[in-house]
Amino acid sequence: xxxxxxxxxxxxxxxxxxxxxxxxxxxxxxxxxxxxxxxxxxxxxxxxxxxxxxxxxxxxxxxxxxxxxxxxxxxxxxxxxxxx
Amino acid sequence: xxxxxxxxxxxxxxxxxxxxxxxxxxxxxxxxxxxxxxxxxxxxxxxxxxxxxxxxxxxxxxxxxxxxxxxxxxxxxxxxxxxxxxxxxxxxxxxxxxxxxxxxxxxxxxxxxxxxxxxxxxxxxxxxxxxxxxxxxxxxxxxxxxxxxxxxxxxxxxxxxxxxxxxxxxxxxxxxxxxxxxxxxxxxxxxxxxxxxxxxxxxxxxxxxxxxxxxxxxxxxxxxxxxxxxxxxxxxxxxxxxxxxxxx
Numbered sequence: 001x002x003x004x005x006x007x008x009x010x011x012x013x014x015x016x017x018x019x020x021x022x023x024x025x026x027x028x029x030x031x032x033x034x035x036x037x038x039x040x041x042x043x044x045x046x047x048x049x050x051x052x053x054x055x056x057x058x059x060x061x062x063x064x065x066x067x068x069x070x071x072x073x074x075x076x077x078x079x080x081x082x083x084x
Numbered sequence: 085x086x087x088x089x090x091x092x093x094x095x096x097x098x099x100x101x102x103x104x105x106x107x108x109x110x111x112x113x114x115x116x117x118x119x120x121x122x123x124x125x126x127x128x129x130x131x132x133x134x135x136x137x138x139x140x141x142x143x144x145x146x147x148x149x150x151x152x153x154x155x156x157x158x159x160x161x162x163x164x165x166x167x168x169x170x171x172x173x174x175x176x177x178x179x180x181x182x183x184x185x186x187x188x189x190x191x192x193x194x195x196x197x198x199x200x201x202x203x204x205x206x207x208x209x210x211x212x213x214x215x216x217x218x219x220x221x222x223x224x225x226x227x228x229x230x231x232x233x234x235x236x237x238x239x240x241x242x243x244x245x246x247x248x249x250x251x252x253x254x255x256x257x258x259x260x261x262x263x264x265x266x267x268x269x270x271x272x273x274x275x276x277x278x279x280x281x282x283x284x285x286x287x288x289x290x291x292x293x294x295x296x297x298x299x300x301x302x303x304x305x306x307x308x309x310x311x312x313x314x315x316x317x318x319x320x321x322x323x324x325x326x327x328x329x330x331x332x
Contacts, residue, residue, distance in 0.1 A: 024135030025295045072297040076131075079300050082207040083128045084121065084216045 006052060011040055014062070021076050035069035104328045105261045108321065109271075112250040115317045116279045119246055120303065120310060121209050122153060123282040125219055125239040129232075130286065131296040132223035145232040150283045152236020157276040160244070164251045165272060169259060178260050187256075188322045190249045195318030198246070199311050207304045211242045247279075253321075 015036055022032035042065045047053055059078065066074035129149055133142040168176055178184065201210045209216065219239070226232055240247075258271055289299065303310075 020132060020135035022135070024131045025297065026293075072295060075297045075300070076295070079207070081217065081220060083296070083300060084124050084209055084211065084219050 009047070009053075009058070011044070015040060018066075018073070018077065022070075022073055025070075025072050025076065027070060027073065032073075035066070038069070039065040102261050104324075105257045108324055108328070109254050109257055111317065111321055111324070112254050113275060113278045115314065115321070116247060116250055116275070117281060118310065118314055118317070119243055119279075120203070120282075121211070121243045122239055122279075123286050124209070124299075124303070126150075126153075126283050127286050127290075127296060127299045128220060129223040129226070129235065129239075130290050133226070134290065144229060145226065146287055148229040148232040149236035149239075150280055150287070152233040152238075153240050153283060154236075154276055154280045155233075156237045156240045157247075157279050158272060160240075160248070161251050161255075161272045161276060164248070165255045165258075165268065168252060168255045176256050176259060178256070183256070184325060187249070187253050188325050191253075191318045191322035191325065194246060194249060195315045195322065198318055199315035202246075202314060203303075203307050203311055207300070207307060209242075215242065251275075 018036045018039070019032060022036065023029070039062060043058070043061050046061050047058070050057075063074050063078045066077060126146075126149060130142065130146055133145050137145070174180065176183065197210070203209060211219075219242070222235060226235055254271075254275065258268055263271060286299070
């Protein structure tokens with residue numbers, strides 16, 4: 001029986017998802033790229049001292065960072081699972 | 085001499101006037117128009133498509149999604165119609181009080197479910213989370229028109245608990261006012277067209293520069309209104325049924 005559902009943090013998937021969201025929200029590609037970079041770096045830094053985090057922790061951390069750059073993108077990222 | 089007693093042919097009851105029946109059908113259509121699960125799935129799909137593909141391809145995929153939703157509605161409605169019209173007339177006539185009480189009970193129950201469970205506090209719908217997660221993630225893998233069409237077909241199914249009783253009720257009402265076969269087909273297609281109107285509205289909403297964030301904010305803001313509105317429409321339908329059918 002599977003006891004642990006832990007998996008390594010996939011930064012590439014996060015970047016991809018954020019890029020799609022940014023494009024859908026009409027954010028220029030260059031701007032989106034720069035603040036996705038900044039967000040990912042900051043999130044990595046925040047989470048580097050922890051060996052295990054929950055998905056919600058990660059989501060909260062990304063939301064907190066994204067909110068500094070683009071409120072709508074952060075909002076969509078945070079509420080993605082609440083659409084349905 | 086052989087005397088044969090002529091009995092009147094068994095026919096559907098006309099106790100509800102045509103106007104009352106049409107009014108009830110229109111009310112059912114309005115309820116279908118305000119069900120928000122399918123439009124939300126479509127909004128999520130449109131968001132992903134516009135983030136991944138060109139405008140032209142997004143338009144194309146969204147049209148096929150709508151076509152899928154329309155097709156499944158017509159198919160389910162026709163199926164309902166065929167099954168119900170195959171039942172004995174004595175069962176599906178409005179003279180049968182058991183039938184009226186069943187519909188009344190279902191509509192009261194749906195009203196309560198719409199009020200308490202249809203949309204939760206955080207904006208999530210009533211469907212199980214595992215299914216919802218799969219539906220949310222599905223648009224990532226949609227590349228072709230056929231995928232969009234099939235997704236449109238499937239996306240209508242989670243809302244069936246709210247839609248199917250309305251289909252059944254409209255079928256019974258249509259049979260009771262003795263619509264001709266052509267009128268029945270026209271009525272079903274019209275009903276299906278009305279149920280996909282919100283999808284066209286969302287398409288226009290996104291085309292006019294609005295985003296998924298705006299849609300989510302709008303839905304969360306009006307969540308309570310939607311719940312109460314749906315609940316009151318179902319209750320109204322049940323009360324009308326008692327008033328026009330059972331008491332009359």
